Amino acid sequence: MNIKIKYIVSDLNGTLVDAMPIYTRVFCDVVKRQTGIESPNIAAYSIAATGTPWDEQFSHILEHHKLPKDAVPKLMDEFCNTVYDETYSLFPKAEALLKLFKTKGYRVFITSGSGTGPMMKRLYEVGIFPYIDCLLGFDIYKKGPKHIEMLAEKEGLSLKQFALQSVYFGDGPGDMRLAKNAGLFAIGVAQTVDPELLKEAGADLVLAKIGDALEMDWGKLEISI
Template structure:
């Protein structure tokens, strides 16, 4: 029986990747590092800031990585002033709430970003459980963030569905044992299925999603 929906944030609740790409490009330009869509997809999307800056600036100490990460996130929050929920998201949340299906957030983003984005999207206080990068010892692709969310919800993996847009996020959700939809804001359906997605959707209005939801609630 379906008891919870668990969402990633960037690229899942909202198509925010173009803003993140622009923020990384602005912050790293003084270091002579070019950030384009290919680099963003291969090196950045879904990874922790720790891993991202270690790979892009391997010649710098950890302290500089942390400083650049803070600057990038502040830049993102400055740029992310006109965010809109992904199509169908608000209807899905309302559908879940009227049926007593709980909703949770699991993101590699820092708390400041999560609060900023949820407020901008009109989703503040909509998620019963919110797991940000500060709350776990290991971020995605480790399953720990999802396992932590399941523990706080008090349910098993077979009682929830996850939504992810990145390879690291999908690997984390599947390693935690969750039935998972890949949201196609950055990857193709084939790419999502290759990394383990049980289904792939363009928006939250996709009939493939609703077929699974109706089946899982016993209709």
């Protein structure tokens, strides 16, 4: 049986908004200032962990260096305060893609590892606020299965019903694992990590850039079950 797509679920930073170079730089700076740890391995780890909640990334670094993990909230506060003050731009053709989704009647949802309020502000500042039906940030629930469950409930569907009508866009392995664990068709966008990392994490399809999704035949896209 084939089911037509009704819902688009997407990560924001690194997928629609060109944010990961800034986020990675700030992550490394915060680790250095707060712990004294300075290593190119920090940036490499954070990039490879794209899609993993930031508090978990900080926790991993502290644990790896045998430092107390109770410092995570302080690192998160500095990280968030810094990245929220930066200026960002959309990836090329991201707005055109969102316009296409709206003309087709798809509901567009954002799940983010950043704060809901600042990300709503970011949507507005980069000009895509009108195209987004709902945004969930980590301050509501940590980015993970709960976000997908909430979106399904919002639409009056079971998780399985919602997943079978949804496509998920993300730029990191963590995004792909989240999508696949929830049963969504996972599209990896290789703007942050190597395409092979997205495939290994379960991506059903990998695009080089978010704008490449404009070339897909969305009118005929169906999920087979």
